[in-house]
Amino acid sequence: KLFNLSLYITFFPQLVAGPIIRYNSVAEQLSKRVFSSIQFAEGIKRFILGLSKKVLLANPLGYVADTVFATPVMDLSTGSAWIGIIAYTLQIYYDFSGYSDMAIGLGKMFGFEFAENFNYPYISKSVSEFWRRWHISLGSWFRDYVYIPLGGSKVAPWKMYRNLLIVWALTGFWHGASWTFIAWGIYYGILIALEKAGLEKIMSRIYPLNHVVVLLLVMIGWVFFRADNFGYAADFILAMFHSRGNVIFDSQALALLSINWIPFVIAIMVAAPIFPKLQKWQFSKPITNVQNVFALLIHCFLFAEVILYLINSTYNPFLYFRF
Template sequence: MVFSSVGFLFFFLPLVLAFYFVVPFKYKNAVLLLFSLIFYAWGEPRYILLMILSILANYGYGIRIEAAGRRQGRRRLVLTSAIVVNLGLLGFYKYANFFVDIVNAALHTSFHPDPVPLPVGISFYTFHALSYLIDVYRRTEAAQRNLFRLSLYITFFPQLVAGPIIRYHDVAAQLRKRVFASVQFAEGIQRFIMGLAKKILLANPLGAVADELFTSPAGDLSTASAWIGIVAYTCQIYFDFSGYSDMAIGLAKMFGFEFKENFNYPYISGSISEFWRRWHISLGSWFRDYVYIPLGGSRTATWKVYRNLLIVWALTGFWHGASWTFMAWGAYYGVLIALEKAGLEKLLRRIYPLNHIAVLLLVMVGWVFFRADDFGYATRYLGAMFDIRGRDLLDAHALGLLSLNWIYFAAAVLAAVPIYPRLVRLRLSPSLVRLRTAILFVLHFLMFGEVILYLINSTYNPFLYFRF
């Protein structure tokens, strides 16, 4: 089940809200847990048992880590065992086929086991569990003795299958007690509708353009078509994933939870490092706090700083998928950020405002590897973008795509810069504030109506990050 489906909008969500607000507070977590399990089982019934077993194992690991007390060796042993089990499950389901292909290529063997299907959201809920265990190990949080609360933390349906990655210490207190306010609920509805509109009205039509071009032979693309394809995908992945995060944050607000932001207008960044402080913030901060800093972070020898960066970015690429293109994408950003540490960032700042254009170009090159099905196609697609020898610069196909979709590209550009939040934060007189509130209400109402019309008339509705 996806948030942008008619079944979720008009059946699941109203039902869970009705039950949630009818029952006393002591039963609210139980209601959310039950509906979260139903939500997951709706799309992945065969893997619901796997997730339940994972929760039970991590519940036990947390208690055992805390019970070890001051015996640091014992605490470390239990945590190591928990990490091995969690990453072992993730590795088996997400990377088994990839490693079999590597073995076949290296040893010239022909092992062909049945493909292992990928449980939806396993990368996210594994990182949720590890966050909890590491927080307990570091004594920043006590082990959760209430199994229902820990289960809800891991399975809470707004963030279950595509994030954002919620850190345990950020919601531990909210699992015990929450304050419900009509203002918070209204903000949640607005945020959900905004995310839904990003996904349906921008990501979907631009995604259709990107799919058309990225499924065409790269050698048949004109230079303009190749650039239209990567610009469309650059917009699609941002509005798809940030839209999902907006919907998750909005849904959480409706139930009294406050999640941290996951995106902060990354395409206005002036450096690659800044881009990753604004893009998928929850993933970047997870790797920073649980991998980069324990390795020594930036407070170590210079060569170790670069080593740490390359390790983190290799893991970031691998986390996204079992493919050489994701590995290349991770290595690409590791090298770029290492170069920025070595002085490239200062150079970019000196060429303001051209640094913003340079960053966008570098990001789009990275997205080619992220979108391409294999490394060979990625290199050929880059050739179509930059190698104009014997290739049309502009053809009828490119002109046709622009004429049909220019309004989506224009709207995407406007929505990718922080115009809306600045308008909302403008200090106005009371009468103008009321006018702005009325306008925003009408705007959200119209966006929701347009979304419903789209859903009724279209079957194209993928979520990119469900594959992770």
């Protein structure tokens, strides 16, 4: 038992940025691990996909976001502000989901099966659904160890709203000891409390505009998450909505978009469940050797692209390390 516990604590694939793995979810695998070459091959493919997300999508988008957020707000056009926050919205998703994919892939290579940590959060129809799809292991941890012990939703309505605010304030604090993180957490606590009070039903009646509303609310939240202080966050949001008299589109916005439009297009496409649906359609038919070879070539191509990118670039931020 002590050996298994020590192995669980030191299991490196999930230590730094992988999904939060609880002991009871892998206890049986620690003592009765089944290893197969098929599982190992699946792990390699999952690791390559995660690495590709991080290097080929998160990194170039992160460069765009850093460029915009390093610009004084008074010099930002509305277009640059939107390009910056969209880039950051995609960067943080591909950075963290990429690391989660790598952890899940490494786990498979060692014979372990980890639960999924992301499930296409940007297609959500409500903020509550977004958090059921984003960082699933963290959400379930706070639900089981904080929200339910406080009484969960099986209490008076005002206590349920109090529980939500406590959980989300702690979620913000978990990401960092900064008032902007705590405000970000409380922001989501208020939004989810409003949805519990009836806003979610109203949102469901305006489909498909509810997708747009949720994305807008999430991006506003990411501004607070990314900004160093409240003043910058407020000014950046004002720049997004053209409330400071900023120009709508300038040379910076045009340059960022013209140079980085390919990562933007690919990132937006991959953020939607297009490829899983294609795979599901393919799996309904017998898989041929040609399809297997094609899949192998795609993974080899992605891995080669990652290597070339890392050789030619010095920009490789570890975004989620500080959280």
